[in-house]
Amino acid sequence: MEICTIMTRLGYGEEVRRWRVEKWREFDRLMNAYDRLVHARSLITNINATITAGSKAEGLTCIYENDWDVLLVLGDVLCVEADINLLTISDNIDVYRMDTMDTRVYPGHCRLLQERPAAHARHGIITQALCDNGYGGVLLSSRLLLDEFSALQSTHNAYVEHHERAGPSMPDTIRGFLHVDKVIALRCYCPSILQRWADRRRNWPSPTIVQKVVSLGALVTPVGFKGSDYKNIEWRICFNTGEAELINNLNETQAKVYVILKMILRDIIKPNNKEITSYVLKNIILWQAENTPQTEFHSRSLLYWLHDGLKKLRTAIEKKRLCYYMIPERNLMEACGMHDYQQHKWVADITDMLEGMPNVFLRLEKIRKAIVASPEPMMWFSKTRMELEMLQLEHTNRALEIIVTNGEVDDSDSILEQIGSRMRDLSIQVAQRMFLKVSPANQLDDIINRMLM
Incomplete structure (x- = not known):
């Protein structure tokens, strides 16, 4: 019981967890609205959706605690199982058939065989990632797609430090403290795999949540099975949004x-x-x-x-x-x-x-x-940290909402000003508790960043 209480004070309680989930969903919605508005991204064009995944989507970490996992879903590309009727899919979609039956393909992975090119010009990185399968067919290579995607990461940005690729992930550090893991993904329609999962006898989750997970579908990411001789042309089948829904329940x-x-x-x-x-x-x-x-x-x-x-x-x-x-x-x-x-x-x-x-x-x-801390300072720290996190996420989403609505940042927005003022007041209180003398704004920002890690 005491450990449960301590975990709540550390920011893992039910209320703050639900709040985080909602705010990250709002962030994704606003970011995708922004991208549709400007029809471009700083890193790669024609990304259909940005999806926050991992512990952030599950509400289980503070804003700067651990990495921020982001899926970049490529638009106008769809991977389908063997028996899917292509006539139900728009001609503007590049379609790839998932080969999961080959005995050389490890469970949970697949190869992507080009079934039907899109009627219009396809993505450049897709074109460069196509290769011959040796039997007259065309495969989409996971390794080549990653190489093409990596080449787009060389764009210089004073606030972003790019790191060496780690598997399918493109790690960045933003402003020196926020670590982001980006992974490119393709939408995947695999109803038989999801139905096999849904049909299992279970105590949890409820039938309603099971159907929601099925409706969220799947993705494939460019990573093959580590022990495979063919890993450069293999893809992993993932259920990131469905798994986040399960963890949230x-x-x-x-x-x-x-x-x-x-x-x-x-x-x-x-x-x-x-x-x-x-x-x-x-x-x-x-x-x-x-x-x-x-x-x-x-x-x-x-x-x-x-x-x-x-x-x-x-x-x-x-x-x-x-x-x-x-x-x-x-x-x-x-x-x-x-x-x-x-x-x-x-x-x-x-x-x-x-x-x-x-x-x-x-x-x-x-x-x-938390166990050895005095109760009163611990309670104050917990309350202050949670308020700072809420203010930071609200500030981020509000600024993004203004950009979507007006096309540019409006620093004179009264809500942003009030949030910023409250965050400065809290950071000054933290400095006073630590017996620090701070005056420059960057020192106060550093206190906030350290509190939210």
Whole structure:
């Protein structure tokens, strides 16, 4: 019960989680409206949609905490399953058939065979990514598309630092502190895969949410199976928007267990090269939720479900197997790059954690600081941090809304002025609490940025 209270104070409570989800959805809506208005982007043209994914879309991190995952969905391109009638698809759409039946294609992945080019000129990066499959057909290469997309990242921007590509991700750092992972994606119509997931017997989620997840569809991203000889022409089938909807429908205890597991991964297990990722933990939580009545998840059972989640993680590491929640045939631990010595160490570490469970919390930096902090300063810090985060997101969305409406930023907007004034007042209060003497605006901005990390 005490850990549940501490997690709420740290910004992982139900109310602030729901608020974050709504504000990031609003941001995506405004950003896409802006892009439709100007018909261009700073990085790449003809992107159909920007989608905030990962922990931001799930409302589980503060605005500058962890990376901001962004999907850039290419417009006028559609990938379809084998039995889809192309007559139902507009001639202006570039259509690719998903090959998932080839025995050389690992579950959850596919190859994209050109089925029908668009009636109008296609995207330049698509044209440059086409290759011969050796049998008279044309494949869309994931590697070539990534190379073409990477070349567009060279645009100079004083506020953006571009980093080396990491898998399918194009990492940026904005203004020196906001880390963004951009991944290009194509829309994918695969009703049979989603229906197989929907038809499973389950305790959770409700039929209404199941149908919503199905309606959100799928994407393919340019990343092949790590152990494949053909990974340069393979694509991964993803359900980012559907998975975000599922995480958003976890109850408060389930969400907190998920966040604590991620803290354990970061602070204790510490994988160096993503041998174990937070995505593995997300799938453990989703399986946990599906197989258990929702009434079993409450604040008094948090320790039990954390213990259960760690046991499932230990089993996944020990056996090098964890079924992907949306496509169980795909093993998330396959070709994860985990060495034998890492496997033995992490199994032993998790066993120690299971045997001394309450002490685990003292090894997690954020929770330990909250436990040892004096109650009054901790409450003040929590309240101030949440208010600053709300103001920052409101400011961002308001500024974007003004651009969409008027075509330019209006710094004289009364709402922006009031938000800015309140943020300055709060940052001055923080400085006074820290016995800092600050006057320049950039010092106050630095305080705000550090508070929101």
